[in-house]
Amino acid sequence: MTELLVAGGQVLRPDTTVERADVLVDQDSGDILAVDDPGELTGDDTLDASDGLVIPGLVNAHTHVAMxxxxxxxxxxxxxxxxxxxxWPVEAELTPEDxxxxxxxGLVEMIRSGTTALSDMYFHVDEIAAAVEESGLRAVLGHTAVTVAKDEAGARADMQASLDTALDLDGAADGRIKTTFQPHSLTTVGEEYLREFVxxxxxAGLPIHLHANETTDEVEPLVDEHGARPLEYADDVGLLGEDTFLAHxxxxxxxxxxxxxxxxxxAVHCPASNMKLASGMAPVQRLLDAGxxxxxxxDGAASNNDLDMFDEMRDAAMVGKLAADDxxxxxxGAVVEMATANGADLLGFESGRIEAGANADLAxxxxxxAHLTxxxxxxxxxxxxxxxxxxCHTVCDGDVLMRDRDLTVFDERAVRDRASDRARALIDRAAE
Ligand SMILES: N[C@@H](CCSC[C@H]1O[C@@H](n2cnc3c(=O)[nH]cnc32)[C@H](O)[C@@H]1O)C(=O)O
Ligand SMILES: [Zn+2]
Structure with a gap:
């Protein structure tokens, strides 16, 4: 057994208190073995956390990472x-390599900013799974199905692809990849397809992830058509339940x-995207009060425009106050829980908490x-x-993915260069 000691730091505990402690990680199982007073534990390798705060790896519960x-x-x-x-016109030109x-x-950016788990909605999902496998991160992936503007065969094929992808990929990357069935939203997937495939x-026991009630444009047509609120309709087609989480x-x-x-x-709150697209202010405190x-x-980097969950915590707290006028x-403490334990709970991972037995996912x-003094x-x-x-350090499943701000996975320079080149070529193709 190889044991990694995260030593000399302060640790954020599951009850959102902070104490001086060392954390011992079993790198073989990828679990936290123990959290104890400073100096009580020993390991084969040490990650220096002095002057540091050890937190659970952050959970980005709704994104489109390739965006x-x-x-x-x-x-x-x-x-x-x-x-x-x-x-959508540019996404139509996206190749698997893109x-x-x-x-x-996106995964490089996540490792750099302390995110260790993500829930993604996109297509060419095998490519995303391969990138996640290489990254060492944990992810819930799926193929997002859209049926509007498709003929019946095309629509059914897309829904079937969402089911098949979720069944095929579940458990990949030694269990670091899980999956969801993903109708894109209540307005971009037709009722007959929801009634058939949900x-x-x-x-099949698949969890479900979709966009819901993001803008008023998504609410009003559904109310007109069904005479019910969108989430009453979602419940009627069988979409709601403990294994479902809704973006927005x-x-x-x-x-x-x-x-x-x-x-x-x-519910997955995406405050930056909601502000940037002027979608509105989610009633987050009311959702929390209701349990x-x-x-x-x-959300994706095109509506944010970064994947930094620290920004998201700050935005959530800020707009949450504004929305509640309070x-x-x-x-x-609530936003920290949202970005850690709550995210892990929705994604179905044993992470999001620094405690013995949890996944060794931490930052x-x-x-x-100066700005922390x-x-x-x-x-x-x-x-x-x-x-x-x-x-400065990011660990997922017991593996050190970034040490002293140096990534141990990916050639970051090469990834950035290829991404810039491919992004430019993509936009050129779309303009033709
Ligand atoms: N466009 C594909 C499949 C959709 S994948 C998931 C989609 O969600 C899109 N997306 C990104 N952010 C948002 C959002 O905030 N609301 C709704 N869709 C979004 C994203 O651009 C991507 O097209 C098709 O037509 O078959
Ligand atoms: Zn989205």
Missing amino acids: TLLRGYADDKPLDAWLQEDI VRVGAEL PEAVE CVHVDETEIDLLAETGTG VTVALGT ASAVPA VLDLDA PAHDLVSHLAYAARGSDV
Whole structure:
């Protein structure tokens, strides 16, 4: 057994208190063996956490990781126009190789900013899985199905591809990859396809991930068509339940919040994307008060425009207060839980907590910085003052993926060069 000691630091515990402790990791099983007082534990190798804060690896519970290639390509537009006029035409030109390097770029960015698990929605998923396998990170992947603007055969094939991908890839990369069945949203997948395929996914035991209630444009047509709120319709077609998590949930009313709580459906809040596309402000404190598990996601890099979960925590706390008109809403501890334990719970991973028996997925922040001085409250710093670039070490499944800011996986320079070249060629192709 090879044991790694994360030594000399302060540690964020599952109850969001911080204490001086060492963390012992079993690198073979990828689990945390023990958390104990400084100096009590010994290991074969040491990761120096002095001047550091050891936190669970952050969980990005909703993203489109390969969209890094479109970062800064189309800004300052609302969701519908942004997707239809800019994003979808370019995505139609994406090759498997593009998706591979876009994913690699996003995963590099995640490792650099202390994210160790992601939930992704995209296509050419084999390429994303290969990149995740190489990265050492943990991920929930899936093929996203869209049926609007497709003939019946094309629509059914896309839904079937979502089912097949989820069944085939589950458990890949030694169990670091899990999967979800992914209808894109309640307005981009037709009712007949949901009624046909959702029961199959549930029967197969597949978790489900989709976009829901992101903009008012997604709510009103459904209310007109079904005479019910979107999440009542989602419940009617069998989409809600403990194995489902919904991205966004911006425009949800009290009935829908209760429905999420009653069915145990999770919500992934994406504050930066919601602000940038002017989608609206999710009622996060009301969701939390109702007992809904709320996690955090960056969404794709084209609507954020980075994959830094520290920004997301800060944005969630800020816009949560504004939405509730209450400065005590969505406090620091709540956003830290959203970005760690809640995300892990929705994704179905034993991570998100620094405790014996949990996955050894963690990040160490260097606290020796002007913007983190003084240190009245390190949980406050995590939510409001820290940045992804403060992360000095990242560990996932017991493996050190970044040590002293040097990546041990990927040739970062080569990934960035290839991503820049492919992004440029992609935009040129789309313009032809
Ligand atoms: N475009 C493909 C499949 C969709 S993959 C997932 C999609 O979600 C898109 N996406 C990214 N951010 C958002 C968002 O905030 N809301 C809805 N879709 C988004 C993303 O660009 C990507 O096209 C098809 O038509 O078959
Ligand atoms: Zn999205």
